[in-house]
Amino acid sequence: MTDKGFGRRDFLKGAVVGGAAAATTAPSVLPTPAQAQQPATPASPGYEFLNIEEAAFVEALVDHMVPADELSPKGTDIGIHIFIDRALAGSWGKGDRLYMQGPWRIGVPSQGYQLPLTPAQLYRAGIQATNAYCRKQYKKAFDQLDEKQREEVLVGLSTAKISFDSGPPVRVFWSTVYQTVMEGMFSDPIYGGNRNKAGWKMIGFPGVIAVHRENIEKYKDKRFPHDTVGIADMS
Amino acid sequence: MVTKLKEVDAVIVGLGWTGGILAKELTEAGLKVVALERGGMRSTDKDFAVPGIRDELRFVNRQDLMMNTARDTLTIRNNPSQEALPMRRLGSFLPGDGVGGSGVHWSGHTWRWTDMEFKVRSMYEERYGKNFIPADMTIQDWGITYAEIEPYYDRFEYTAAISGKAGNIKGQIQPGGNPFEAPRAREYPLPPLATILSSEMFDKAARNTGYHPFPRPTANASRAYTNPDGAKFGACQYCGFCGRFGCEANAKGSAHMTVIPIAMRNPNFELREHCWVTKVLKDSDGKRVTGVTYTNILNGDEFEQPAGIVMLCAYAINNVHLMLLSGIGEPYDPVTQKGVIGKNYCYQTGAGATLFFEGRHFNPFMSAGGSNVTMDDFNTNWDFDRGPHGFVGGYNVGAGFNTPLPLSFRPLPRGTPQWGKAWKTATAKWWGSAMNIGSSGSVMANRYNYYDLDPTYKNAFGLPMMRMTFDYKENEHKLGRHAAEIVNSIAKSMNPTHLNEASARTEPWSVVPYQSTHNTGGTIMGTDPKTSAVNKYLQSWDCHNLFCVGANVFPHNSSYNPTGPVGALTYWTADAIKRYVKNPGPMVPA
Secondary structure, three states: OOOOOOOHHHHHHHHHHHHHHHHHOHHHHOOOHHHHOOOOOOOOOOOOOOOHHHHHHHHHHHHHHOOOOOOOOOHHHHOHHHHHHHHHHOOOOOOOOOOOOOOOOOOOHHHOOOOOOOHHHHHHHHHHHHHHHHHHHHOOOHHHOOHHHHHHHHHHHHOOOOOOOOOOOHHHHHHHHHHHHHHHHHOOHHHOOOHHHHHHHHHOOOEOOOOOOOHHHHOOOOOOOOOOEOOHHHO | OEEEOOOEEEEEEOOOHHHHHHHHHHHHOOOOEEEEOOOOOOOHHHHOOOOOOOOHHHHHHOOOOEOOOOOOOEEEEOOOOOOOEEOOOOOOOOOEOOOOOHHHHOOOEOOOOOHHHHOHHHHHHHHHOHHHOOOOOOOOOOOOOHHHHHHHHHHHHHHHOOEOOOOEEOOEEOOOOOOOOOOEOOOOOEOOOOOOHHHHHHHHHHHHHOOOEEEOOEOEOOOOEEOOOOOEEOOOOOEOOOOOOOOOOOOEOOHHHOHHHHHHOOOOEEEEOOEEEEEEEEOOOOOOEEEEEEEEOOOOOEEEEEEEEEEEOOOHHHHHHHHHHHOOOOEOEOOOOEOOEOEEEEOOEEEEEEEEOOOOOOOOOOEOOOEEEEEOOOOOOOOOOOHHHOOOOOEEEEEEEOOOOOOOOOOOOOOOOOOHHHHHHHHHHHOOOEEEEEEEEOEOOOOOOEEEEEEEEEOOOOOEEEEEEOOOOHHHHHHHHHHHHHHHHHHHHOOOOEEEOOOOOOOOOOOOOOOOOOOEEEOOEOOOOOOOOEOOOOEEOOOOOEEEOOHHHOOOEOOOOOHHHHHHHHHHHHHHHHHHOOOOOOOOOO
16 A cells, blocks of 8 residues: 555545545546556555455554564555455455364364354454454544554454453454464465565575475575575476 | 265275285276275475475475465364363474375384283283272283294385384394394394494493393485385485485385385276265265265365275374264273274383483584484393383383484574574584484373363364373373483483473463374274274274274284284285275174
8 A cells, every 4th residue: 555645545544534525536546547557556445355354454464563674564565465465355254174063162273173054254254353352442433543552452463461352252253364374474476475476485485486406405504595586486 | 975986895094005015916806996085196306306305394394295284174172171272383293184094204113012012901900900990090911922923023124115123023032133132034034234433332222221222214225126016216325315205215114115005007907086085974874984975175076986995095193084074983982981983092102211422423414314323121121110100101212313403403402592693503503513312101091081072173174183192191191200210320321511401391282283194993903893993803883894994993002013913904904994895894793
């Protein structure tokens, strides 16, 4: 998302707040073709699963967890939010390979995941519950919080110091959120995250290079100079 | 409506390593063999080619080559007083699916289990007395000896292209190998893999302490190789994408590129893909089986396949499940300790440390699945006195890398923040400068660790799921604490910048984090039909034309990966079945 001007997301948020009346004015606030061409990399090529509130949550989350610094651009600039949206919209998010028959019991932690929710349903319910907590605690949704407040919330989620009044178990939500953020940072770029292989470049992982037979002796205890290669680069 | 098909000589349920070996051996012996495989055909060229195979999200996190728990899974619990709940997604272990089975996505570690396992009860009782073995530890001798199956280990190692260094050839200790291994007739077919820095550092530290490290034997071909059957292997490229992946170089010994294509060229063999076997059928007298029923999962059609011999060659858990679903043998009851089917389910334990060395370059992405240096000083070394430590079994300790890819391997010193700038800085700093020392420990059989049919949950075929009841017992806690202590002492001697110390697994076993796909027992082998399901030839005591092949026959689990004895016992059983067809009947008097 660009900092300047009135972007598509701002329009969409306005449309929701303003309801039908705002929606009828939509054409007049759409960016002109010239404006639309300005950003080199649009923040979002569009969401498949996340609604407005969820998208704002995820964007704020990934930018907080992966801030811009000399090691990498920030989360939305490397597409972690897009990865998450696609993962939730796709077969994994819809519960592919998840046994989804009852009876449903929560069991003990050693028995693993026991919720009658697909990952996408869990994500949706968890975002709602987190925002409900934030509104109660800070009078604002998560994406409207300042950095210190966001940090408090994430610490609360990750340590289960926060509990949701009627939402899913915090630990289960957090572990799913954490997993997807890491997947968005370190999966192959074909899935929408790890844009420009920024996650791999940060740690020095060369990607899908096919052969190291000649390198294994030569670079023992030496830094390995390499291009970072993804599946699309070799396809 | 079940269509009854024409009888064949033998039917194989599941086409991985065990089914593949039996298919090749028995079709060559002239038998008409049909294999029924729940998954589809796979080939290296089509399915494991670069770059598509180098996709960690797809093959590790999304488990593309693994069994689909939406269709069939197990219920699990830690003890009989808990209510078992479904393993709704995979975690702790990863059974494979499709032609080649778990032998496609394995890492290749191939060991020879010794008489310390096969004679476990008699050796411990002789040395430590009967009271050393806890009353609820249901370990028993296997009914075979190392000497009997040594030639079959050799056969499997030469088939699967094992790279390694012998430690004991015909009683002569070999420098560079494992001095504690049992005597072998000859060297491994291939020399060890190129070593990597983390293994070399561990090797030096272990040696300085007086231990005996050696290169881990593994089915990653250290150079191009043609096996005795003519199957061609490429040389391992140390690509880092090994366990959980198929190998694009055909450098990882796998059934889909060795025994299976050879069987498929034989007109005596027929593979039927996407066929889910639901039951083994018993004859009216209960002394024989008559075949199996299965569903073609592409269209739902149901068939009965009559067969002279039935061989269960599915994943170890599924072989036991089929026995229970088919009502063959008496189900095990932990209260009365009567019955055998489901008895002695075992797993593995372990403890690992992570060492951080500022300024070193481990280049973890340059590694094979078996890039590891290991020591057996607390494992197959019978001179290690378990007496003062009070545990039965052992553990191996090793260091190296196996598939250290960025979604699953991101070492950080304990206490590092989980996100934000500090997390990024530490992740970037340590990713290439950290290594692990791991230990893998045995799990002895226990009266209360077992399988039976779940009373509540059903799979996609409407059949009761398998129920697994398992937890680590005090014996494994003691072993784990000892292992952690040894791992930490070696780690400290290496003076790392930071050390995440190893600790024993003493919490209840959890189905969530990956631990190992080494599930054993359930239809165990032995000398007495009252305490075992199959005899030494893996032949059912109840139905003499039924053979249960796989790690499900292990009466307990060692610290080693199971594929070595699984492969050896399969060749051993193939020879037994060749004799059986000439003279059908029980091969061991009951």
